[in-house]
Amino acid sequence: MRGKEVKRFTLYGEDGRIIGPEFVHIERIADRSSLHDWTIAPHSHPGMAQVLMIETGAVDVASDGSARKIAAPACMIVPSGCVHAFRFAVATEGWVLSMAVALLHDPRIAGLLEGLSLDGGGARIVPLEPEDRQRVRLSWLLADMADRLEQGLRATPALLAQLGLVLATLGETLAASLPQDASKDRRAALVACYRGLIEARYRDHWSVERYAHALGVTSSTLTRACRAVLDKAPGDLLQDRLALEGMRFLAFTGMGVAQVADRLGFDDPAYFARFFKNRTGQTASAFRAQRAWEGLER
Numbered sequence: 122m123r124g125k126e127v128k129r130f131t132l133y134g135e136d137g138r139i140i141g142p143e144f145v146h147i148e149r150i151a152d153r154s155s156l157h158d159w160t161i162a163p164h165s166h167p168g169m170a171q172v173l174m175i176e177t178g179a180v181d182v183a184s185d186g187s188a189r190k191i192a193a194p195a196c197m198i199v200p201s202g203c204v205h206a207f208r209f210a211v212a213t214e215g216w217v218l219s220m221a222v223a224l225l226h227d228p229r230i231a232g233l234l235e236g237l238s239l240d241g242g243g244a245r246i247v248p249l250e251p252e253d254r255q256r257v258r259l260s261w262l263l264a265d266m267a268d269r270l271e272q273g274l275r276a277t278p279a280l281l282a283q284l285g286l287v288l289a290t291l292g293e294t295l296a297a298s299l300p301q302d303a304s305k306d307r308r309a310a311l312v313a314c315y316r317g318l319i320e321a322r323y324r325d326h327w328s329v330e331r332y333a334h335a336l337g338v339t340s341s342t343l344t345r346a347c348r349a350v351l352d353k354a355p356g357d358l359l360q361d362r363l364a365l366e367g368m369r370f371l372a373f374t375g376m377g378v379a380q381v382a383d384r385l386g387f388d389d390p391a392y393f394a395r396f397f398k399n400r401t402g403q404t405a406s407a408f409r410a411q412r413a414w415e416g417l418e419r
Contacts, residue, residue: 142223144169145284147267150215154207161207163373171199171219172291174263178213182206184244194249194256196291198237203244204369216263220284229281233289243365247295255294262287308346311336315343315355316362323362324386329355364400367393371409378405 150173154161163183173180175193182189182197183206191197193215199205201222225234237245249256266283314336322332332355333340340355347355363385370381382393397405 142221143227143281144219144221144224145266145270145280146219147263147270148217149267150175150209150213150217153217154209154213159209159211159213161209163204163206165202165204166199166219168201168222169219170201170222170225171217172287173197173199174216174218174259175213176215176260178210178215180210180213181208182244189246191246194251196247196249196259196294198245198247198291198295200244204373205244216267218263218266218287224281224284227281229278230285230288233285234292237288237292237295245295247291248298249294255290255297259287259290259294262290309350311338311343311346312350315347316358319359319362323359323366324384326386327359329359332359360396360400364397367397367405368401368408371405381405 174196175191177193179190179192182191184199184203193213225231249259262283266280266287269280269283315332318332318335327335329343330340333343336343343355347353347358351358353361366385367381370376370384374381376384378394379390382390385393387393387396394405397403397408401408403411
């Protein structure tokens with residue numbers, strides 16, 4: 122991977138395709154991965170989010186500095202811009218649902234997405250139980266959506282309603298796997314809004330006070346919410362997001378430290394280097410040497 126830019130695709134392997142604001146696409150996992158020996162090299166999807174449902178089989182996932190194995194049944198949320206790579210077990214079955222980020226802000230859908238974080242951040246795993254009704258429901262909804270799209274239907278009101286139902290069901294399943302107070306508390310909604318604003322502004326190096334003002338709360342209120350929901354201070358969440366983007370650049374591009382610092386809004390590369398070591402415990406060069414994930418490429 123070193124010396125290369127991470128690939129940026131609409132759909133994997135397709136360069137230069139422009140997607141509209143109501144773009145929706147669904148395909149079987151095998152449709153694309155089987156053409157690449159079941160291995161999908163590190164890449165990202167600017168302006169597009171994905172949901173994978175693993176119905177049978179398993180997948181090794183590398184995403185933003187971590188690697189893990191996921192066994193069926195499970196879903197995976199891949200936000201826009203998240204760098205990820207997959208190695209599926211041969212004959213793995215399931216679905217890949219792709220959608221334009223612009224569509225997620227459509228008022229017909231936006232209110233159903235609480236907690237999913239589809240327009241930024243890292244990948245998330247949603248565990249499923251084999252006999253769970255939510256798993257059966259998601260599987261049927263995705264198969265029916267594939268059938269509708271195969272018939273040439275686009276983002277009709279009915280199809281958008283079905284997409285909303287898929288995402289709402291996924292959100293319910295994710296919430297059920299969290300502690301009850303974290304999924305229902307108003308503080309969790311504030312933290313979700315804060316993280317969304319971080320996605321839009323982290324390169325601008327806003328202070329926590331400015332974020333709080335933009336959210337219409339005091340910095341003390343924001344601090345209490347972040348500590349109650351995530352056991353972290355808001356400043357730590359902000360710095361973690363900056364460090365995550367730094368890790369992405371170091372792992373997936375050939376940029377020098379000064380270039381990465383500039384892309385992340387740091388005026389002084391030396392300050393970025395100290396910041397990075399502070400947050401990760403490693404120098405930028407040591408991280409790059411250990412986290413290139415070359416093993417997921419062939």
